[in-house]
Amino acid sequence: MIRAIVIGPTEHTKLCLEEILKTEGFKVEAVFGSDLSWKHRKARWTTFDDLSDRYGFQVVYCRRLRDSENIELIRKINPDVIFEFGSSEIIPKEILDIPKLGTIGSHGGPLPDVKGGASLNWALLRDEKRWGVSLYYLIEGVDEGDIIAVEYFGIDDRDNIKTLHDKSDYYTVKMLRCSLKDLNEEGNTTRIKQNRGTSIILPQRKPKDSEINWSSSSRQIFNLVRASTHPFFGAFTYLNNRVVYIWKASYVLVNNIDKSNEINGSIYNLDDKKGFYVKCSDGHLLIERVGFQDEAEMWADEFYKINGLKMGDLLGSNN
Numbered sequence: 019m020i021r022a023i024v025i026g027p028t029e030h031t032k033l034c035l036e037e038i039l040k041t042e043g044f045k046v047e048a049v050f051g052s053d054l055s056w057k058h059r060k061a062r063w064t065t066f067d068d069l070s071d072r073y074g075f076q077v078v079y080c081r082r083l084r085d086s087e088n089i090e091l092i093r094k095i096n097p098d099v100i101f102e103f104g105s106s107e108i109i110p111k112e113i114l115d116i117p118k119l120g121t122i123g124s125h126g127g128p129l130p131d132v133k134g135g136a137s138l139n140w141a142l143l144r145d146e147k148r149w150g151v152s153l154y155y156l157i158e159g160v161d162e163g164d165i166i167a168v169e170y171f172g173i174d175d176r177d178n179i180k181t182l183h184d185k186s187d188y189y190t191v192k193m194l195r196c197s198l199k200d201l202n203e204e205g206n207t208t209r210i211k212q213n214r215g216t217s218i219i220l221p222q223r224k225p226k227d228s229e230i231n232w233s234s235s236s237r238q239i240f241n242l243v244r245a246s247t248h249p250f251f252g253a254f255t256y257l258n259n260r261v262v263y264i265w266k267a268s269y270v271l272v273n274n275i276d277k278s279n280e281i282n283g284s285i286y287n288l289d290d291k292k293g294f295y296v297k298c299s300d301g302h303l304l305i306e307r308v309g310f311q312d313e314a315e316m317w318a319d320e321f322y323k324i325n326g327l328k329m330g331d332l333l334g335s336n337n
Contacts (some may be wrong), residue, residue: 027056252265
């Protein structure tokens with residue numbers, strides 16, 4: 019029996035945990051999630067008490083995994099293997115040194131080409147058409163260990179950050195299933211050394227990074243909206259000094275329009291049952307779902323009518 023602990027605070031963690039729990043030959047001793055202070059800071063944050071009640075493992079909700087009491091508890095459990103899925107915290111060497119079979123984690127980009135944070139969001143922001151997720155062995159350094167597997171998938175204009183997370187979940191569980199079989203039967207998995215020095219490093223993103231610049235192209239703003247929508251914090255702009263979140267938009271071509279007198283961020287027109295158009299640097303973006311901060315979101319055409327918007331009203335002014 020291979021004794022394991024699982025680290026991570028998200029729905030991605032939970033789906034991978036469920037795969038381990040139903041795999042013969044593995045016993046999950048503990049799960050280390052994140053405490054309530056992370057609930058509104060970590061997208062897809064979740065709890066594990068339902069699975070703990072069913073399967074009998076210990077759950078620790080911690081503010082920082084690297085705190086001494088957590089390291090000592092992991093040493094006491096002395097797992098054969100550690101799994102990490104969906105955690106933003108770098109696992110310290112003191113923990114990585116504990117399991118004899120190593121620490122296996124997931125990454126939301128195709129290793130070794132792409133490393134760093136917010137990988138799936140960046141896939142949309144970079145307008146990528148093909149992306150991948152990875153399973154690998156964690157060592158010191160960000161996303162530096164041996165690769166177990168990489169799975170690729172397509173991205174098109176139907177996708178947003180939720181659908182990319184759905185794809186990431188599916189392919190990560192698929193890779194994990196094969197790796198668990200190898201670990202149980204062979205005591206190890208495929209290990210491919212990374213080619214150093216050829217990667218792009220993606221920076222983490224903060225909610226403030228999702229403010230819309232209406233002087234950007236309609237395609238760039240479309241990508242920002244779909245990279246920032248639920249379950250993340252939303253792309254935002256301002257209307258009459260109030261924060262407005264844009265939850266859904268469409269990249270469309272609007273022809274035969276005289277744009278010579280329009281200002282970027284100005285509302286062009288209402289399209290009933292669809293939304294309203296906003297001027298960008300190269301055309302217009304159709305806004306479809308929208309809402310003021312701390313208010314319910316709604317269809318954009320309803321928002322337009324309820325708030326008495328009119329052609330020429332300006333988004334993006336906060337003064």
